Every structure is written in C-alpha cells, then in structure tokens.
Amino acid sequence: MAVERSxxxxxxxxxxxxxxxxxxxxxxxxxxxxxxxxxxxxQVDLPEGNHDARSAAPAPERRPGTLARDELSLSLSDLxxxxxxxxxxxxxxPALDAGTRDGGAGEGENP
Amino acid sequence: xxxxxxREAFNAGSGGPEAALEALAKIVRGESGNGSLxxxxxxxxxxALSEQAARAPTGRLGGVPVAVKDNLATSDLxxxxxxxxxxxxxxxxxxxxxxxxxxxGALVVGKTxxxxxxxxxxxxxxxxxxxxxxxxxxxxxxxxxxxxxxAVAAGYVPVALGSDTGGSVRQPASFCGVVGVKPTYxxxxxxxxxxxxxxxxxxxxxxxxxxxxxxxxxxISGHDPRDSTSSEREVPDLVGACSGDVDxxxxxxxxxxxxxxxxxQVRARCEAALERMEAAGATVRRVSLPxxxxxxxxxxxxxxxxxxxNLARYDGVRYGFRAxxxxxxxxxxxxxxxxxxxxxxxxxxxLGTYALSAGxxxxxxxRAQRVRERLACEFADVFAGGVDVLFxxxxxxxxxxxxxxxxxxxxxYLSDVFTVTANLANLPAISVPVGEVGGLPVGGQFIGPxxxxxxxxxxxxxxxRAMEGSA
Numbered sequence: 001m002a003v004e005r006s007x008x009x010x011x012x013x014x015x016x017x018x019x020x021x022x023x024x025x026x027x028x029x030x031x032x033x034x035x036x037x038x039x040x041x042x043q044v045d046l047p048e049g050n051h052d053a054r055s056a057a058p059a060p061e062r063r064p065g066t067l068a069r070d071e072l073s074l075s076l077s078d079l080x081x082x083x084x085x086x087x088x089x090x091x092x093x094p095a096l097d098a099g100t101r102d103g104g105a106g107e108g109e110n111p
Numbered sequence: 112x113x114x115x116x117x118r119e120a121f122n123a124g125s126g127g128p129e130a131a132l133e134a135l136a137k138i139v140r141g142e143s144g145n146g147s148l149x150x151x152x153x154x155x156x157x158x159a160l161s162e163q164a165a166r167a168p169t170g171r172l173g174g175v176p177v178a179v180k181d182n183l184a185t186s187d188l189x190x191x192x193x194x195x196x197x198x199x200x201x202x203x204x205x206x207x208x209x210x211x212x213x214x215x216g217a218l219v220v221g222k223t224x225x226x227x228x229x230x231x232x233x234x235x236x237x238x239x240x241x242x243x244x245x246x247x248x249x250x251x252x253x254x255x256x257x258x259x260x261x262a263v264a265a266g267y268v269p270v271a272l273g274s275d276t277g278g279s280v281r282q283p284a285s286f287c288g289v290v291g292v293k294p295t296y297x298x299x300x301x302x303x304x305x306x307x308x309x310x311x312x313x314x315x316x317x318x319x320x321x322x323x324x325x326x327x328x329x330x331i332s333g334h335d336p337r338d339s340t341s342s343e344r345e346v347p348d349l350v351g352a353c354s355g356d357v358d359x360x361x362x363x364x365x366x367x368x369x370x371x372x373x374x375x376q377v378r379a380r381c382e383a384a385l386e387r388m389e390a391a392g393a394t395v396r397r398v399s400l401p402x403x404x405x406x407x408x409x410x411x412x413x414x415x416x417x418x419x420x421n422l423a424r425y426d427g428v429r430y431g432f433r434a435x436x437x438x439x440x441x442x443x444x445x446x447x448x449x450x451x452x453x454x455x456x457x458x459x460x461x462l463g464t465y466a467l468s469a470g471x472x473x474x475x476x477x478r479a480q481r482v483r484e485r486l487a488c489e490f491a492d493v494f495a496g497g498v499d500v501l502f503x504x505x506x507x508x509x510x511x512x513x514x515x516x517x518x519x520x521x522x523x524y525l526s527d528v529f530t531v532t533a534n535l536a537n538l539p540a541i542s543v544p545v546g547e548v549g550g551l552p553v554g555g556q557f558i559g560p561x562x563x564x565x566x567x568x569x570x571x572x573x574x575x576r577a578m579e580g581s582a
Binding site: 003008011012014015016017018019027030031033034035037038040041042044046063064065070073 | 402404405407408409411412419423426439440441444445446448449452457458460461462464465468469470474475478479481482485520521524
C-alpha cells in the first residue's frame with residue numbers, strides 16, 4: 001500500500017521538519033520507492049514467538065504517534081494567571097517594602 | 112613512513128614534531144588549488160601543533176600525525192559532523208578514542224570531511240562539499256569516512272580515525288586503496304562519537320598497512336566507564352597477530368557475497384586473493400548466509416529509526432545553528448532542523464520516524480530487529496562450524512563517478528550490501544586492497560567472529576604480504 005502525501009506531512013510534523021509542497025511531493029515518491037525495497041522484510045520466514053532474551057523482554061510502552069502541543073508553545077495565560085505587556089504580574093514581596101514604607105506600593109498590590 | 116618508523120624517531124628524541132609538521136605542510140599544499148581533495152574541514156595551526164608535540168608523551172604512537180573524522184569530539188577543533196547545523200561547534204570534552212591517541216603520543220593534525228552525520232556512501236552529502244578520490248579526482252572516495260580515507264591514500268597522514276555504522280570505514284578504504292577496520296561492537300568506547308545508529312556505530316581505523324591499523328586499534332580499544340556498551344575484555348596483541356601464519360586457517364566464502372550480478376573484475380580480484388591465501392596455507396570453504404538478502408532493508412530500517420531518535424536533539428536550543436526570526440518555540444525547532452539538515456539526513460529522519468510510528472512499528476522496526484537476530488545467528492553458526500574467518504568483496508563495484516548516484520537513494524544504499532552485515536551482527540571486519548580494475552582499487556573484506564580480531568588481523572596481514580609478493 002502506497003504512502004500518501006498527507007501521511008508524509010504528518011510524519012514530517014512528528015519529526016519537527018517542514019517542507020515546501022514540491023518537496024513533500026518528492027519525499028512521498030522517494031519514501032514509496034524505498035519502502036518498496038523494504039517490503040521484502042515481510043517475506044522473511046521467522047519462527048513464531050520469542051526466541052531470545054532481548055525479544056522476550058517486555059515491549060516498551062508506545063506513544064500514539066499523534067502531534068501534541070509543545071510545552072514551550074503555551075500561551076502566557078496558560079503559565080500564569082496575570083500578565084501585562086509581556087511581563088508576569090505577581091504579588092509584591094513584603095521584603096521589598098521594608099525600606100520603602102513611605103510612598104511604596106501597598107500590601108497585595110502589584111508593582 | 113610507517114608508525115613504527117615515526118615512533119622510533121620521536122621516542123629516541125631525534126624526531127620531534129617533524130613528521131606531524133611535514134604532514135600538516137602536505138595537507139596545506141595538497142588542499143589548496145584545483146587538485147584539492149576537500150578531505151579536511153579544519154587543521155591545527157602550525158604553532159599549536161608544535162606545542163602539542165612538545166607536550167606529547169613518548170609512547171606507542173609517539174609523534175605520529177593522525178587525522179580524525181569530524182564526528183569525533185575534540186576540545187581544540189570544531190566538531191561539525193559535516194553539517195551546517197553544527198557549524199562552528201566546539202565540544203567541551205574529547206572522545207575517549209582521541210584522548211587515548213594523545214596519551215599514546217599521537218598528534219592530531221586536523222578533522223576530516225564526511226557525509227553529514229555519517230549518512231552516505233560517497234561523501235557527497237557533506238554540507239561543506241564533496242571529497243574527491245585521490246586515485247581519480249572525478250570519482251567519489253566512498254563514505255561516510257571519505258575524508259579520512261582520502262587523507263591516508265593521498266599520503267597526508269599514515270593513519271586516520273573514522274566511524275563505521277554500515278561500512279563507512281571499509282567501503283571508502285576499498286575505494287581509495289587503503290586498509291580500513293571496524294572492531295567488534297563494544298571493543299572501542301563510543302564516548303564522544305556523535306551518535307547516528309547507536310546499536311551499530313563503532314569507531315574504526317584507516318591506514319596504509321594492516322600492522323599500522325592493528326597498532327592504532329590496540330591503543331584506542333578497551334573498557335571505558337563513560338560508555339556502558341564498551342567491553343571489559345582484555346585487548347589482545349593485535350600487532351603480534353599480524354606476524355602469524357595462516358597454515359590451517361579455514362576461510363569461509365559465503366556464496367551470497369559473490370552473486371551473478373557482481374562486477375566480473377571485482378570477482379576476479381577477490382578469487383585471485385583467495386588463491387593466494389590458499390597458496391599461503393589456508394583452506395577455503397564455501398558457505399552460505401541466506402539471510403544476507405534481507406540485510407539492506409534490515410539495516411536501513413534500524414539505522415534510520417535510531418538516527419531519527421538520536422538527531423532529535425538538534426533543535427536550535429542546545430547546539431550550533433539556530434534559524435533566525437522564528438516567532439515561537441515550535442518554529443525554532445522546525446526551521447532550524449529544516450534549514451540546518453541536508454537532504455539525505457532529512458530523508459533518513461523521515462524514513463526512521465515512519466518506521467517507528469504507530470501502525471508501522473511492528474511491520475518495519477519490530478520485524479527488522481528479528482531479522483537482525485537471524486543474521487547474527489547465521490554468522491554464529493558458520494563460525495561454530497569450524498570457519499575461522501569469512502572473506503568477501505568489500506563493495507560490489509570500484510569507486511563510481513561523482514554525481515552518478517546522488518539522485519537515486521536506493522542505488523546508493525545498495526553500495527553497502529557487503530558491509531552492513533558485520534554491523535548488524537556486531538562482528539569485526541577489515542578491508543584490504545586486493546588489486547585494481549582500470550587503475551581503481553578493489554578491496555577484499557575479512558569478517559571475524561565476535562572478539563576474533565586477532566584471527567582477522569592474522570588473515571589480513573597474510574593477504575597483504577601475499578599481495579605485495581605478487582606486485
């Protein structure tokens with residue numbers, strides 16, 4: 001079964017690679033050409049069941065192969081409840097008020 | 112000069128850095144102008160080399176100039192892996208193999224060009240331009256350690272380090288007419304070798320003689336706590352093994368490595384080499400390794416799967432090149448990787464990601480793992496049946512013209528048909544020149560049993576002597 005262009009696009013995204021349209025076209029053709037040669041692996045007569053210590057080991061847990069949003073691509077509102085002009089807003093630390101009682105920001109106010 | 116000659120002059124105090132400075136002068140002279148091989152990506156400045164020589168201890172490699180493939184970490188020179196994505200990168204530490212060379216008195220003169228991340232069989236995949244074969248400048252030197260092979264063949268250095276994941280030391284050695292050896296997996300520490308296919312990668316040596324390869328392999332072999340896959344086995348006397356005779360040695364010749372499609376001249380040179388081994392006292396026995404026909408797909412599924420994982424780390428955050436003007440983290444990763452990697456590396460990442468992805472894992476990766484086991488078992492059975500060492504052609508052809516196979520990945524992959532099996536079965540293998548076809552070198556390959564480097568070197572040195580005797 002031939003690999004479709006959409007599948008190559010999905011695989012490229014999983015591999016964090018981006019291609020121009022014509023490159024996707026070329027990559028799809030090349031991948032199909034290569035996989036055609038690899039299909040001979042399906043003809044190998046292999047004994048049933050596990051036959052050495054390595055293959056007898058429990059299979060590793062597999063991921064579903066779907067694209068998840070990168071954690072670093074979260075928006076500011078996902079990371080902190082309050083922000084302004086690209087800065088996070090946090091409660092003012094009391095220690096900062098120790099020497100600025102006259103004219104400093106009040107307790108609980110943002111800077 | 113041989114390693115022994117350079118070492119004796121250096122260790123006696125009469126040699127100094129002369130051999131290394133002479134090598135550097137040859138490289139600078141040879142690599143400028145139209146006849147350049149493009150074999151080096153960088154060289155050590157002359158004053159730095161003299162300082163290196165002044166600090167170098169006397170030892171087994173005292174004063175010996177050595178070139179190092181650019182995927183081995185060096186703290187005084189860039190390590191780019193032939194890739195734009197690592198351009199200008201200097202490692203904060205050295206590969207164990209390089210450190211051991213220096214501790215034995217060797218002087219590193221420069222880093223050699225290579226296929227990007229060791230992915231290629233012609234050295235045309237380097238981001239810094241292809242290497243040319245010193246035997247014929249219009250032809251490829253082989254790959255991926257083509258720069259190392261060309262540097263040795265051109266006489267710039269007596270010895271160079273390479274890496275061999277599927278034949279990347281032996282095939283260029285064959286194309287350039289020098290000796291190239293990869294040991295049993297685990298014989299040499301991979302610490303500081305930039306990973307391509309971790310279960311297949313081994314550091315190897317290219318040299319002008321079998322005994323020089325044995326000398327350097329002996330120095331860099333042995334356990335390293337920094338690589339858990341390096342073996343604690345004692346390293347045998349490989350130089351001593353080179354002087355052994357082959358009386359009674361049983362050489363297995365697998366029929367699958369001499370198919371009807373094999374170049375007739377390559378076949379003739381290999382058959383002639385076997386006759387010389389028989390004349391030297393060895394016995395030739397025809398054997399069969401039927402799963403060899405599945406070796407190329409097995410290798411390319413496993414190697415690309417491992418590569419797609421190993422190369423995930425190049426995202427513009429931790430190493431080298433970063434694409435400018437990316438608006439988000441995701442864009443930094445994608446644009447850096449898309450513009451930093453070359454076409455072949457991206458092709459293999461896609462192939463490996465496909466083979467590992469949900470829905471295809473069992474059909475490709477899982478199955479290839481099982482075929483690999485079958486291949487390894489076949490080799491083990493042949494050796495258990497009384498064969499001491501196997502002999503095959505190193506490559507089905509001599510060096511091909513530059514550009515001939517660039518647009519046809521499958522044809523390029525098939526260049527590795529006789530070399531990938533030693534990596535899949537974790538076995539030691541060595542390529543030795545066995546003659547020429549139309550002025551182009553032909554290599555013959557000995558494959559030894561696991562940890563059987565001594566026997567393999569004994570056979571290779573005997574063949575080398577037999578070939579010299581026939582010259």
